[in-house]
Amino acid sequence: MPHATDSSSSLPGDRLRAARLRRGLTQEALAARTGLSLGVIKKLERGGTGRLETYHTLARALGVRTSQLFDAPGPHHVRRDDADKLDLLLFRQAIAPPIGVGGRLAPDAGDEPDLGRLTATARTVAAAYHGDDYATVAELLPPLVHSAHATVRHFDGGPEGTSALRVRSDVLQMAGRYLTQVRAYDLAHIALRDAVTDALAVNDLGAVAAAVYQQGWLLMRQGRLDEAEQVSVDTAEAVEPRISRASRHDLGAWGKLLVHASAAAARNNRASEAREMLRMGRTAGAALAGGTAVAESSWGRFDWRTIAFQGIENHLVNNRPDVVLRLSERVAGAGDGTFMRRHLLDVAQAHAMLRQRAEALGVLTRLHRETPEWLRHQRMAAETFHEVQQAGGRMSRSQRELATFFDAP
Structure with missing residues (x-):
């Protein structure tokens, strides 16, 4: 189980610097160990902000939980508007x-x-x-x-x-x-x-599990990795079904919670816990005997592919793009576009990490063609496109359409 985050230093830059010094590393040595630029290390230690993936890379190199590095200093550090x-x-x-003396203010029913x-x-x-x-x-x-x-x-x-x-x-x-x-x-x-x-x-424990699954996704989006893992694990333990007579819905809800627990643990530099959650999740996938559990209004779909895709994603989080691409070949064609699209973003990012520009752009072009409305809300897709765009090279017409889609210069 995750432990409470150490908050002895209030600012992320201070925490990063303290963790680096505890390991006896200079900024140059940490940059070399992580593959990040020295400028990024200096910027973060001076109080600059970074992406969750950057903090995860640093945490892995420093041997600490990701969440120990990036607790926010407060909204007053960033100018915000009411857009x-x-x-x-x-x-x-x-x-x-609004809630007043009469309770919740509600419109005429x-x-x-x-x-x-x-x-x-x-x-x-x-x-x-x-x-x-x-x-x-x-x-x-x-x-x-x-x-x-x-x-x-x-x-x-x-x-x-x-x-x-x-x-x-x-x-x-x-x-x-x-x-x-x-x-x-x-x-x-x-x-x-x-x-x-x-x-x-x-x-209704099934509905509780479904809502907590959604919370896990939300918490990870917010960088609240300890809480995402904890609430997912606790709820999974509470709703764990008796496999021999569990319904598909019960198996799906339980399995999805374990998947989110694994995702949070992987991002929090807790690789062994992430593997354990997936091992348990495979039990749910196997119990479906090749079938798929579906809950359209909450956690979507779950079967053996859900576990496989999460395992591949965890390798991406752990900076192993070569493993991502090798494993992705085993599940190629294992589902329709809707089921595989999140996995395909991992594939595109792996290609980008390996400087395989054409392959990364090819995957993004496919997703843009098949599921543009979903892709519009995927920050990872835009970041991957911008990463490969910076490498230069001539773009095709479809790739120029991607640049317009992602508001790239």
Whole structure:
């Protein structure tokens, strides 16, 4: 299990410098050990910021958890604006409304709530999300959250009240997932926290597992690696199914939690823990006997490929691009574009790390052709493109389209 992060030094630069000095390394020696430039080391120690991958590389070289290096000094160190206040207004009103003496401020509910219609609309939104129809998701989710709140208030108790809480948990999970995708992290956290609360209220451990899985993704996006691993492991232990009679949904929810625990541990320089989580996850994959567990509105899909892809991703995190490409050949053609697209980003990054410019651009071009709306929200894709673009060389028309897509100069 992860331990609490050492916070004896308040600033990331101070922590990096202290860890370096404890190892008896000069800045030049640390740069040589990590493959990072001396300028990057100096910038970070002076208080500059770096990407999570950079901190992970440093942590691996220094033998510490990644999270020990990059705890933020506070938002006042960065100038911020209100650029997203209008874009997210409807989501804020639905998920984080004002609360006064009369409780939660809510709009007029209008017609009497219809639980069946609410459930059907929730399925429509889930299908839109998995179809990358984010415009529909953004349009329907805020009023759907309002409707879910109104339905829970209307059916206060009884079987219908229990069903209303389950549906609201599901709706809030979808909201948390979408908001994480568009990097509205604080709103996503509120939605997922409330989704867990609803699931616990009706003792639905499957829904708890699904919401915590979403939390794990959110926490990793925020760099909260200790917490991501801890909450995923704790919940996986609580919902671990009896394999001989577990449903596909139970196996999928358990397996997905273990995958996120492994991902967080790998990023936190805890390689043995990451391998152990995947070993347990293979049990869930094997129990599906070649089948796939599906939960469209929450954790998506799970089967043996999920474990294989995460293992490959962990090798990328550990700076082993040659292993990534070798293993990727074994799973080539193992799924459709939707299932494999996150894995293909790892392949593109591995090619970029090995200076294989044409191959990296080829993978990104394929993803741009097959799933452009999803790719638009993948920061890793833009960073990979910018990395290979800096190497120079003549670009084809499709690659120039990528430059426009990623707003590259």
